[in-house]
Amino acid sequence: MEHRPDADLEELCPVCGDKVSGYHYGLLTCESCKGFFKRTVQNNKKYICAEKQQCTVDKSLRKRCPFCRFQKCLLVGMRLEAVRVDRMRGGRNKFGPMYKRDRALKQQRKTLMQTSGFRRELSSPLCSSSYQRDLAFTGDLQPDPFLHSIPLPTAQNDQTGHQCPSMCSLLPFNPLSATQYQFTSFSNWTIKLEHTNNCVSPLGSAAGIYMNSDELYSNTPQGPRIPQLVMEFLRCDPDELQLRNKTIARLKQEQTGWNKHRNPSTFSLMCLMADQTLFSIVEWARTSIFFKQLTVNDQMRLLHSCWSELLLLDIISRQVLYGREGSLLLVTGQEVELSDVASHAGPTLASLIQRGQELVDKLSMLKVDRQEFACIKFLILFDPDVKELEDHRFIEGVQEQVEETLLEYTLCTSSQYFGRFAHLLLCLSDLRALSSLTEDYLYCRYQSADVPCSSLLIEMLHAKRS
């Protein structure tokens, strides 16, 4: 891809939307906002807003309210300290390397977006309808002995009884809606959602997610410098052993009702495991950075939109990280031979398993690690294309931030392999296509009354179709 040095200038000024003339005081802005910011800081100007400090700042209205204009300059990340106290002209300041890095990142992202077709509208060409119709739905994974023959492992730290609440009740009412926050400090991270006039930020993104530049990376003495946000994602990640124990406890509880009649089908067991995994996914999201700042409505919309992608990623990442070739590692810790699974599945399910396995192979070849899976989960969750979001801008900002973080991480850990990020995005496209097919399949099974009732899985299946 050819590099055009003036490609930056195609962007719009984050303050007023005018044409960008270059990097000024920390980020790409237009000439007039550069001048305005300089005059304001150099002359220590104090403005007053005649309205409610919420004036629109765009190219035509930027002169109307300097107070709101300056607030917006700070909000988008213009740096006070880039204005020189001594007024010395020319030369370079400490932000030089930052501008350089930002240029490289922007260029790389642009290239990757163009080449990988990452955006959802460009991906998933096989989604649902046409492809699904070609695969005749033929029903069941036969109730076969291979799963039942493996004793359920013993749960450690046994969990107490299970309830099956709906997702809404799992997401507690959030007393402060996102837009009501001024600042929400979280670890080293600050998510800024309203105007404020003192922030520290290198290259603030549109959502206003700010970090202290000294705290961008973890300080591991050996090995690659891991971006701090990746460490935060890892911290949010659920513990595999806990999930295993919860699932086993749930299955054992369900088991008490089985013996009276006959064993449930393998498919029903799989649904129960998926259902329990969904609970853990909701719990993960609910307690995760950024997500817990959203309104409950937005939380529900995001989860209803991406549950199957997260569910599949959970299964697939387990195979990549802990699995053995030729076998399927279940969330319970049980291992079943893939050939057994495939031979008992109908053609639709067999084809889904086949495609899933191909994705596992791809990701295994890439040696995708826990850090990358953790980032990908956030990429999936914060999907700005979801309809009717209340805080679309914030969600879009998180998405951009996570993309940048994942790109940085891949460059840190495998600089010799430049296309890693693009490969990961391509795998994500595959995952999206596959999850859509899987949803269709599950919905068919649900309509045939094959999916066990009163489960989160069913709530999710309904959500997108209602």
Place this chain on the structure above:
DNA sequence: CTAGCCTTGACC
């Protein structure tokens, strides 16, 4: 006061 253009000078 605004904003477009000019000058400067450290860094590559």
Place this chain on the structure above:
DNA sequence: GGTCAAGGCTAG
């Protein structure tokens, strides 16, 4: 010597 983000200048 070229680049480009600082500060400076000035008509409107």
